[in-house]
Amino acid sequence: GNSVTQMEGPVTLSEEAFLTINCTYTATGYPSLFWYVQYPGEGLQLLLKATKADDKGSNKGFEATYRKETTSFHLEKGSVQVSDSAVYFCALSSYGGSQGNLIFGKGTKLSVKP
Amino acid sequence: NAGVMQNPRHLVRRRGQEARLRCSPMKGHSHVYWYRQLPEEGLKFMVYLQKENIIDESGMPKERFSAEFPKEGPSILRIQQVVRGDSAAYFCASSPRRDPSYEQYFGPGTRLTVT
Numbered sequence: 001g002n003s004v005t006q007m008e009g010p011v012t013l014s015e016e017a018f019l020t021i022n023c024t025y026t027a028t029g030y031p032s033l034f035w036y037v038q039y040p041g042e043g044l045q046l047l048l049k050a051t052k053a054d055d056k057g058s059n060k061g062f063e064a065t066y067r068k069e070t071t072s073f074h075l076e077k078g079s080v081q082v083s084d085s086a087v088y089f090c091a092l093s094s095y096g097g098s099q100g101n102l103i104f105g106k107g108t109k110l111s112v113k114p
Numbered sequence: 115n116a117g118v119m120q121n122p123r124h125l126v127r128r129r130g131q132e133a134r135l136r137c138s139p140m141k142g143h144s145h146v147y148w149y150r151q152l153p154e155e156g157l158k159f160m161v162y163l164q165k166e167n168i169i170d171e172s173g174m175p176k177e178r179f180s181a182e183f184p185k186e187g188p189s190i191l192r193i194q195q196v197v198r199g200d201s202a203a204y205f206c207a208s209s210p211r212r213d214p215s216y217e218q219y220f221g222p223g224t225r226l227t228v229t
Contacts, residue, residue: 093214
């Protein structure tokens with residue numbers, strides 16, 4: 001079945017450090033890929049998405065590129081801020097029997113220190 | 115345009131009681147998904163509904179759990195005879211289409227605690 005694997009946390013960085021959170025997936029066909037962010041006590045918000053191979057999603061300085069050859073969708077940011085502290089979830093959604101249902105990774109908690 | 119609304123935000127139930135969780139999707143959205151987040155874990159799909167229909171309930175436990183999305187009013191996730199293992203955050207999300215390329219918009223969640 002379809003699945004998402006993302007790097008375990010927590011990740012602790014200093015402000016202005018470079019961030020990478022790895023995400024790989026297993027899926028048949030051509031899923032859409034998402035990064036969602038969850039701030040403490042809140043629901044999930046879409047951070048960025050990509051719907052086909054080689055697409056790059058970007059938002060608020062975060063980027064991720066849909067790499068079909070490596071089945072990856074790694075999240076990057078060049079310079080993190082304290083306000084980026086949150087839990088980040090990689091997710092996929094595919095066509096077929098469970099069309100549209102999101103499959104999530106376990107989440108990576110990011111803490112950014114001033 | 116109001117976002118997805120869920121209530122209550124926090125719910126405490128004793129073992130054996132019933133829990134009712136409500137979700138009002140974004141205006142114009144007729145597709146609702148429910149997810150459960152257990153402590154220290156990611157979200158797991160439970161059920162997908164369109165107005166008046168359950169389309170996919172493959173992620174929902176067979177016993178004690180049910181969901182509905184009536185023609186009028188919010189979607190309801192109902193858990194009968196709750197047990198400690200039901201303690202979790204329950205999120206609903208809505209979307210304008212059942213399309214994998216479309217974003218799902220999440221509510222703030224209901225945090226259920228079973229004592």
